[in-house]
Amino acid sequence: MMRQALPRIEDLSAAEEKRAALSYVNEAFAEAILSGVEADCFAQAAIFTALQELVETYGEEAVAHFAERLPERIRCGEFSVGLRQ
Numbered sequence: 001m002m003r004q005a006l007p008r009i010e011d012l013s014a015a016e017e018k019r020a021a022l023s024y025v026n027e028a029f030a031e032a033i034l035s036g037v038e039a040d041c042f043a044q045a046a047i048f049t050a051l052q053e054l055v056e057t058y059g060e061e062a063v064a065h066f067a068e069r070l071p072e073r074i075r076c077g078e079f080s081v082g083l084r085q
Contacts, residue, residue, distance in 0.1 A: 025046065032042045054063045073079070 029039075029042055029046070033039055051063060051067075054066070
């Protein structure tokens, strides 16, 4: 079964939906921390769950291609929220 390519975030037009989704994830993260779950444990579980969902939707090859760019994006500060040192 051929699946469509994983869309790039910057190519998507549903910015408002993405903001809402991010808000839900942030709330779940905060609730987990307040319940005593370690932040890194929750973060790893969230990444695993997200990748699992993407693979189910787009297939392994598309998600692997998406993940290949993650090191570059991380190093460029795309996921950093504080001041860079």
